Amino acid sequence: MRTGLVAALLVMMGASVALGHAAEQGFVLLLPTDIYITAGVASVILTIVLIALLPSRVAEAIFASFAVLPRFPKVLRHLISLLATVALAFAVWRGFTGPRDPLGNPLPLVIWTFFWVGLVSLQGLIGNHWRYTNPWTGLAALLSYVTATRAPLRYPRWLGHWPAVIAFVAFAAFLLADPAPADPSRLAVFAGLYWYAALLGRVVFGPAWMVRAEAFTVMMRAYGRMGLFAVRGRHVGFGLWGWKTLQGAVPPVSLAVFILVLLGTGSFDGLNETFFWLGLLGINPLEFPGRSAVIGQSLVGLICTNAALIAAFAACLWIGERIAGSGRSLKHAFCLFAPSILPIAIAYHVAHYLTSFMVDGQYFVKMLNDPMGRRADLLGLGDFYVTTGFFNTPATVKAIWLTQAGAVVVGHVVAILLAHALAMRDQQSTRRALLGQAPLAAFMVAYTFFGLWLLASPRGL
Numbered sequence: 001m002r003t004g005l006v007a008a009l010l011v012m013m014g015a016s017v018a019l020g021h022a023a024e025q026g027f028v029l030l031l032p033t034d035i036y037i038t039a040g041v042a043s044v045i046l047t048i049v050l051i052a053l054l055p056s057r058v059a060e061a062i063f064a065s066f067a068v069l070p071r072f073p074k075v076l077r078h079l080i081s082l083l084a085t086v087a088l089a090f091a092v093w094r095g096f097t098g099p100r101d102p103l104g105n106p107l108p109l110v111i112w113t114f115f116w117v118g119l120v121s122l123q124g125l126i127g128n129h130w131r132y133t134n135p136w137t138g139l140a141a142l143l144s145y146v147t148a149t150r151a152p153l154r155y156p157r158w159l160g161h162w163p164a165v166i167a168f169v170a171f172a173a174f175l176l177a178d179p180a181p182a183d184p185s186r187l188a189v190f191a192g193l194y195w196y197a198a199l200l201g202r203v204v205f206g207p208a209w210m211v212r213a214e215a216f217t218v219m220m221r222a223y224g225r226m227g228l229f230a231v232r233g234r235h236v237g238f239g240l241w242g243w244k245t246l247q248g249a250v251p252p253v254s255l256a257v258f259i260l261v262l263l264g265t266g267s268f269d270g271l272n273e274t275f276f277w278l279g280l281l282g283i284n285p286l287e288f289p290g291r292s293a294v295i296g297q298s299l300v301g302l303i304c305t306n307a308a309l310i311a312a313f314a315a316c317l318w319i320g321e322r323i324a325g326s327g328r329s330l331k332h333a334f335c336l337f338a339p340s341i342l343p344i345a346i347a348y349h350v351a352h353y354l355t356s357f358m359v360d361g362q363y364f365v366k367m368l369n370d371p372m373g374r375r376a377d378l379l380g381l382g383d384f385y386v387t388t389g390f391f392n393t394p395a396t397v398k399a400i401w402l403t404q405a406g407a408v409v410v411g412h413v414v415a416i417l418l419a420h421a422l423a424m425r426d427q428q429s430t431r432r433a434l435l436g437q438a439p440l441a442a443f444m445v446a447y448t449f450f451g452l453w454l455l456a457s458p459r460g461l
Contacts, residue, residue: 065239081138095188124346128224151206347411
């Protein structure tokens, strides 16, 4: 056991120093994971059984909400957005001028640790902070006020959310296939160009560009409807994860596909590091040749994983609709139930990046204490040392694994409850809802096993 823990610590420390991208922080958990996986899958199955036995209105009642706070003023939203813009501009500047070490330069820590791990997780777990932390809306509002002009063009409705789908897949390709996505100067070029392109789209097409074509805003809005807190009239409401999704309209096809791509990308992010995936590529995981040697394979894997997930999801829905005889079209069913995937996507995001955040979050705090690298002590932390000691004891390693596994299981349980509530909201009888969801429920059970297996699989990168 001690030998396994030491190996896990060495793998973890090595991944942290390399920081090829935010996901390269997995470590081998030499624990009785088969027991935990079985228990997790059993919990999801039990949830399905309870749904079948409980009254039909229970699922919807679970997602009830109530007001807790008044809405914040709009001017505060724009002010925080402007501060976010300034912070991003500073990070990009430091990406060009700061140290080459990704763990010492502010930009990789801001993009991969603070934003991609921290802010995205908070968006799905807590609520829509992106209304305030979006680095474009405040500046766009200021430009509109100064110039007193409206957007010259109207966003074409036929485009839907497809530009956001394409942009997010491109981002995922950079994250998973680029040889050095954490290189400060390289990342600064990509981050800076994307920020300018998104701002230009916002100026030309107006707010519609942000909510339909800008990938991160579309992602954050989707995850924001999963949080515990959300806007409820003139107040901020509170309810179980997903309550805001249940109150929203059925998304269009392009947004439904975007939601599936969120899960597919997260799944491949974990899969492409496993011994299993490297074995498929004919690569010895203990002699990994580097990311530049598998760029093409990573891109193909990313596309195929997303395509397979969308096809499997659609097939389960098609079979379910045929069994239930509900008369719904596959298109309507696909759009109706796509939001039920969001709890799984955010749960796996949190679980997958937990160990990464535990280490790199410390480097982020250390950077805040001295952002210019001039031996400052802005936060009064003194000689702040990054530790990985929590990977060195059986108790803490077990706690980490149980937290990750718990997040995945809870995400699937919420997803099943949400899918049932969506079916009931669509004016389906309890019998038809249960029959129609049987294949989807089986899909979610299988994905629970898959997600827990990914967390427990040894890593080769």
